Amino acid sequence: MKKAAGLFRSLMRTSIKSARQGVAVNKLMTAMLTPTVKPAPPRRKVRAKPAASLAKPVRSTARPAPAPSSIxxxxGKWLTSHVEGANGHRMSFWLYLPHNIPDEASTPGLPLIVMLHGCQQTATQFAQGTRMNQWAERKGYAVLYPQQLVSNQAQRCWKWYDRATQEGGGDVPTIVAMIDKVAGAYAIDRARVYVAGISAGAGMANIVALNHPHLFAAVGLHSGPAFGAGHSTMGALGVMQHGAGLRADLAVQEVLARHGRFPGMPTILIAGEGDSVVRPINLAQLARQGLVLNGLAPDAPAKITHKAQGSNARHNAHRIDDFYDGRKLLLRVARIDALDHAWSGGDPALKFNAKSGPDATRMMLEFFARHRRV
Structure with a gap:
C-alpha cells in the first residue's frame, strides 16, 4: 500500500500538495522513455490501395509529424493536428494512416482505433510501446492518439476519477471532437470506431465509450480501474488498490438510466495478476460491469481457455474468459500471470511495456474485428 501511495502521489502531485507525509517518490513513472530502432515486422501480402485514395475532398489541418524511428x-502517414477544448486550450493528437489497405477495408472506409496513453506517457511513446501502428498497417486500421495536456494534469493523467468527467464532461467532448475531425477529413467507417487505453487511459477510454455508446463498436481496457468511483485524487488511489466498492454496481445502473436504451458495449479486458498499482480486483469489477452493460446475467457462464507459459518465457501463462450472447462474443477477460502494471507484449525499450506476451495489441485488434456498430 505504501509503495502504491507513493506512486499515485508522484502522478497526482499537483492536486494533492497538502498530502506531504514524507512518502518517497516512486520513480517508476518519472523515467524518460528513450526510443530505439526496431525492425519492422514481416508484412503480409495484400491487394492494396494507397491510403491517399481514401482521403475525402475536405481540407485538413493535419501535418506530418516527426516520430521516433521505431514508429x-x-x-503509412504519421500526422499531427489539434482541436480546441472547451476550456480554450488546444489539445494535440497524432494520427496514423496505413499505406496499404486490404480491399475489404477500403469500402466504406478505414476502421479507426482511438488510443489513450497512461500517466507519464506521451502519444508517440504509447504508439511505440504498443506497436499499434505496425499492427494497424498489417490490418488496415487508422489510429488516433490524443495527448493529455500538462496544463490539465501535470503528469498527463486523464482524470478518470473526476465525477464530471465520468458523466461526460471534462476531456470527453474534446476527444469526441478529435474523432469527428478525423472522420470529416478522411474516409473513416463510422460503424467501426474503437477506443482503447492503459491505466488512466483505460479509465478514460471506458468513460468516453459509456457516454457515447453509439459512437464506438467496442472498447479495449488494459490495466484499467473500475468505472464510476474515486471522485478525488485520494479516492482514485482507493479505487486502484481496493476497487470501486458499492459504486461498481451503482455506476453502471446510472449509465443505463441516462441512456434509456443502452446499445451494449463489447469489451476486452486485459490485466496482470501481479499488478500492484491497479490491483486485480478492478479487473473483476470491470468484468461484472461489462456483463450488465452487455445485457448478460451476472452469473453468465464463460468459455474458459488456459494458455501455458511459452518457451523461454516469451509468453506468460494466462487465462481467457469469453462471454457470449448466442454466437456473438461480447466480453473477453484476459488474466495474465507474472505481469505487472505494463502493456503485455510491448516494446521493452520503453517503460510500462512488458516484453513477454501475449501481445495485447494483437488481442485487441482480433477482438475489435468481430464488432461493428449497427
Missing part, C-alpha cells in the same frame, strides 16, 4: 518503420 516510422510503419510505412
Amino acid at each position: 516510422t518503420t510503419a510505412p
Whole structure:
C-alpha cells in the first residue's frame, strides 16, 4: 500500500500538495522513455490501395509529424493536428494512416482505433510501446492518439476519477471532437470506431465509450480501474488498490438510466495478476460491469481457455474468459500471470511495456474485428 501511495502521489502531485507525509517518490513513472530502432515486422501480402485514395475532398489541418524511428518503420502517414477544448486550450493528437489497405477495408472506409496513453506517457511513446501502428498497417486500421495536456494534469493523467468527467464532461467532448475531425477529413467507417487505453487511459477510454455508446463498436481496457468511483485524487488511489466498492454496481445502473436504451458495449479486458498499482480486483469489477452493460446475467457462464507459459518465457501463462450472447462474443477477460502494471507484449525499450506476451495489441485488434456498430 505504501509503495502504491507513493506512486499515485508522484502522478497526482499537483492536486494533492497538502498530502506531504514524507512518502518517497516512486520513480517508476518519472523515467524518460528513450526510443530505439526496431525492425519492422514481416508484412503480409495484400491487394492494396494507397491510403491517399481514401482521403475525402475536405481540407485538413493535419501535418506530418516527426516520430521516433521505431514508429516510422510503419510505412503509412504519421500526422499531427489539434482541436480546441472547451476550456480554450488546444489539445494535440497524432494520427496514423496505413499505406496499404486490404480491399475489404477500403469500402466504406478505414476502421479507426482511438488510443489513450497512461500517466507519464506521451502519444508517440504509447504508439511505440504498443506497436499499434505496425499492427494497424498489417490490418488496415487508422489510429488516433490524443495527448493529455500538462496544463490539465501535470503528469498527463486523464482524470478518470473526476465525477464530471465520468458523466461526460471534462476531456470527453474534446476527444469526441478529435474523432469527428478525423472522420470529416478522411474516409473513416463510422460503424467501426474503437477506443482503447492503459491505466488512466483505460479509465478514460471506458468513460468516453459509456457516454457515447453509439459512437464506438467496442472498447479495449488494459490495466484499467473500475468505472464510476474515486471522485478525488485520494479516492482514485482507493479505487486502484481496493476497487470501486458499492459504486461498481451503482455506476453502471446510472449509465443505463441516462441512456434509456443502452446499445451494449463489447469489451476486452486485459490485466496482470501481479499488478500492484491497479490491483486485480478492478479487473473483476470491470468484468461484472461489462456483463450488465452487455445485457448478460451476472452469473453468465464463460468459455474458459488456459494458455501455458511459452518457451523461454516469451509468453506468460494466462487465462481467457469469453462471454457470449448466442454466437456473438461480447466480453473477453484476459488474466495474465507474472505481469505487472505494463502493456503485455510491448516494446521493452520503453517503460510500462512488458516484453513477454501475449501481445495485447494483437488481442485487441482480433477482438475489435468481430464488432461493428449497427
